[in-house]
Amino acid sequence: MENMGLLFALCGAALSAAMAGVGSAIGVGIAGRAASGVVTEDPNQFSKVLVLQLLPGTQGIYGLLIAFITLTQIGIMGGSSDVSLTKGLLYLVACLPMAFGGLFSAIAQGKCSVSAIGLVAKKPDQFGKAMIFPAMVETYAILSLLISILSIFGVAGLSI
Amino acid sequence: MAKIPVKRIFICGLKKDRKHVLESIQMEGVVEIIRRDEEDEYLKAMDVMPQKLQFDKNSNVAEQALTVLERYAHEQKGLLDSFEDARELSREDYDRQTAHAEEYLCMADDILKLQKRIDEDREELPKIESRQEALRPWVSFDLPLDPGDTAYTTTFTGTVDREISEQEVLEAIEESAGEAIPAEVSVVSASKEMSCLFIICLKKDRQAVAEALKILDFSAPKSRSSALVPSEELRRLESQRQELLRDMDEKKAAIAAYAARRDDLKFASDYYAMRAEKYSVLAGLPQSGSAFFIEGYVPEALGEALCRRLTERYDVACELMEPGPDEDVPVILRNGVLSEPVEAVVESYSMPGKGEIDPTRITSIFYYIFFGMMLSDAGYGLLLTFGTALILMKVRNMKPGTRKMMKLFFYGGISTIFWGLMFGSFFGNSVNVIATTFFGRPDISLKPLWLDPMSEPMRYLVFAFACGIVHIFTGLAIKLYQCIRQKDYMSAFCDAVLWFMFVGGGIVYLLSMPMITGMMGLSFTVGATPAAIAGAVAVAGCIGVVLTGGRESKNWFKRILKGLYAAYGVTSYLSDILSYSRLLALGLATGVIAQVFNQMGSMLGATWYGALIFILIFMIGHVLNIAINVLGAYVHTNRLQFVEFFGKFYDGGGKSFEPFTEKTRYFKVKEDK
Structure with a gap:
């Protein structure tokens, strides 16, 4: 039981990778369905709708990023794996913004991408603007990512 | 930073020259023609709808024939061909080919007819097959059904x-x-x-x-009655089926045989599309009994020469005028080599409207910097730079839009190399991983020239915010410049200067608090006296905004309420600045994911299969990472420009210059000079 810290920290890493990944999968999935619909009508729009479909995919990557940083910090990827219980819990909490922010923002962004894909289908020349709407949603995933990164690096520096 | 000056052109000529004058203008492709839809007693528009429809139809027939042809004789295309623009055709070739346009159209018709026959056969086939199916149980019966x-x-x-x-x-x-x-x-x-x-x-x-x-x-029995014995009938149906299949194959081969004449079909498609375009312009031209009038816009630099050429060749009067102050003049952007690619980004937001400057040049500086910071890997930058350079060199005749995009990524790539070296990232930490795993030298690594984002994220974050503040204030400065240029000094003071004071003073004041500087890890704290001055400036700015933010309202009570709301807008400055944290987030994302792949690859150690796996994972992983992060960097750089930067000064709403030209898909006619 002396390694509970490690367990909690790993939970955090797993949550951030899994939840953000699930969010991205849902987001990219619903956007992909809309994109296929557009391409059946107009195959020339493929590259544009593909870009829009991919936009909600970044949360999964951010989740992976947080998970990876946590893994390196707690020594799962090599090095010493001596994590106190407090520190482990702190890592877990540090991962939460990315886990939840990633999950919900990716789903919301996916829905937004669907609308943007509809916009491109009707007005292909408005691609630049269509891209911005889903990108607005992503801001909040980025803020979550930022807080998670800063917290993890901060926790690593603590001596408890 | 330039919008090309545009002049209004007015051409008046005799009807007998109408066709030729229009064709010359279409050939030159430098005039945007204004449609006049109102008619009066003398000036009537011509009804050319039937001709236009006919040409559109012809062009469509050629297009359909091309689609059919593609189905049976696939056109081989190289990897780079999708970047190619319409092929060039000399004027001579063009003139020679136009004589054959009708013939090409007949050919397209033939192809479509063949296709129709194939379709009929294809419908016939299942009918025969179902009859065969129904007869099969009767095959041993030796009488007619x-x-x-x-x-x-x-x-x-x-x-x-x-x-x-x-x-x-x-x-x-x-x-x-x-x-x-x-x-x-x-x-x-x-x-x-x-x-x-x-x-x-x-x-x-x-x-x-x-x-x-x-x-x-x-x-x-379900099958139709026949005088033949079932087995005989079955044989007859089978031979009918074979006949149909053979017929279809023949027709397909006949269509495929046209593959050599694909270019002719393309020409026909272009030719008729061009003529349709001409007729649609013709429909908007006012004409009197014996004269016609063309009004339009032409870039100033080309106007004189065009007028001279037209008046030399035909009996026309041609005049250039300064456009009126209220006219919605079409906009053409012209920028230097470095800024030109960013025009595409500005255009995709909106063309500059009346009284606005072309923001391309200033945007381009920030564009490349931010793009580089977000991608932030020297290796990726090298690949991007060389990849786009290669395409730019190989494909000489590229679509203008694609060329701009390629150049955008080319310069973005160079900036990425720079920032990659600054942050010490070359395919992530690959130098260190390779040295450690395969050569046992963990001491070798690419040292960052400036800072390592992984170990000093806070410093990077502060730098990102600083970039944001510079970016936003630049936007505000452009607003100031535009207001002054339009002699709207009130707006210049209220909407720009006061905000400079409010936000700028506020930031300096914040930097005097040890708590803030400590959190940001800054080595300096603003002293008490400058802090007091900054505070006072900020308060003055704030009061100014409250007093003037609602200045269009006469009622003072309403005015102050609106002013308070305007001052509340300072929160949007805060969120705008925070938004630049994406520079850090995306920069880190590239580096960390690259590290993940490097680490995964090096897990099998320094054996020969370990090296093999490493190369494999390295290649797949980094290609994936580049693709994702180039997309991310592109999208988010655009966002920072569109939302945070343009939001401060740029409304757009101008319309782009769309000259009357030979709009073609496959060929463009090149003038021999």
Whole structure:
């Protein structure tokens, strides 16, 4: 039981990778369905709708990023794996913004991408603007990512 | 930073020259023609709708023929061909080909006719096949399906929807009639789904047998009656089917044989599209009994020469005028080599509207910097730079839009190399991983020239915010410049200067707090006196905003309320600045994911298969990472420009210059000079 810290920290890493990944999968999935619909009508729009479909995919990557940083910090990827219980819990909490922010923002962004894909289908020349709407949603995933990164690096520096 | 000056052009000529003048203008492709839809007593527009529709139709026929041709004779295309623009055609070739346009159109018609025949055959096929299917259970039957009556007997042929034996049928007849009836029953074939029956009985018993069969759900054979024996009929159908298939193959081959003339079809498509375009312009031209008038816009630099050429060749009057102050003049952007690619980004937001400057040049500086910071890997930058350079060199004749995009990524790539070296990232930490794993030298690594984002994220974050503040204030400065240029000094002061004071003073004041500087890890704190001054400036700015933010309202109470709301807008400055944290987030994302792949690759250690796996994972992983992060960097750089930067000063709403030209897909005519 002396390694509970490690367990909690790993939970955090797993949550951030899994939840953000699930969010991205849902987001990219619903956007992909809309994109296929557009391409059946107009195959020339493929590259544009593909870009829009991919936009909600970044949360999964951010989740992976947080998970990876946590893994390196707690020594799962090599090095010493001596994590106190407090520190482990702190890592877990540090991962939460990315886990939840990633999950919900990716789903919301996916829905937004669907609308943007509809916009491109009707007005292909408005691609630049269509891209911005889903990108607005992503801001909040980025803020979550930022807080998670800063917290993890901060926790690593603590001596408890 | 330039919008090209545009002049209004006015051309008046005799009707006999109309066709030629229009064609010359279309050839030059430098005039945007204004449509005049109102008519009056003298000036009428010509009704050219029927011609235009005919040309559109012709162009469509050629397009359809091309689609059909592509189905049977696929056009081989190279990897780089998708970047290619329309092929160039000399004026001579063009003139020679126009003579054949009708002939090309006939060819397109032929192709479509062949395709129609194929479609008909294809519809016929399943009909024959279903008849064959229906006949197959009868194949052992040696009479035609409808043998008819003999002198004393009558026959029934048909099916029952279940498996049945001769005995059962006889019993059913007996049961139904109440007595034994002499009848010959033969089961031609029987399966669970269907049994084929042939029954002979005396003519006088016909009614009774028919009744009995009705109870059994007996029905006539599904296939059409034929005078032939089923096996014969089957053979006949089969040969008919083969005939159809052969016919289809022949037709397909006939279509494929046109592959060599694909270019002619393309020419026909272009040619008729061009003529349709001309007629649609013609429809908007006012004409009197013997003269026609063209009004339009032309870039100032080209106007004189165009007028001279037109007046030399034809009896026309041509005049250039300064556009009126309220006119919605079309906009053409012209920028230097470095800024030109960013025009595409500005255009995708909106063209500069009236009184606005072209923001391309300033945008481009920030664009490349931010793009580089987000991608932030020297290796990726190298690949991007060389990749786009290679495409730019290989494909000489590229679509203008694609060329701009390629150049955008080319310069973005160079900036990425710079930032990658600054942050010490070359395919992530690959230098260190390779040295450690395969050469046992963990001491070798690419040292960052400036800072390592992984170990000093806070410093990077502060730098990102600083970039944001510079970016936002630049936007505000442009607003100031634009207001002054339009002599709107009130707006210049209220919407720009006061905000400079409010936000700028506020930031300096914040930096005087040890808590803030400590959190940001800054080595300096603003002293007490400058802090007091900054605070005072910020307060003055704030009061100014409250007083003037609602200055369009006459009512003072309303004005102050609106002013307070305007001052609340300072929160949007805060969120704008925070938004630049994406520079850090995306920069880190690239580096960390690259590290993940490097680490995964190096797990098998310094063996030969370890090296093999490393190379494999390295290649796949980094290609994936580049793709994702180039997309991310592109999208988010655009966002920072569109939302945070343009939001401060740029409304857009101008319309871009769309000259009357030869709008073609496959060929463009090149003037020999």
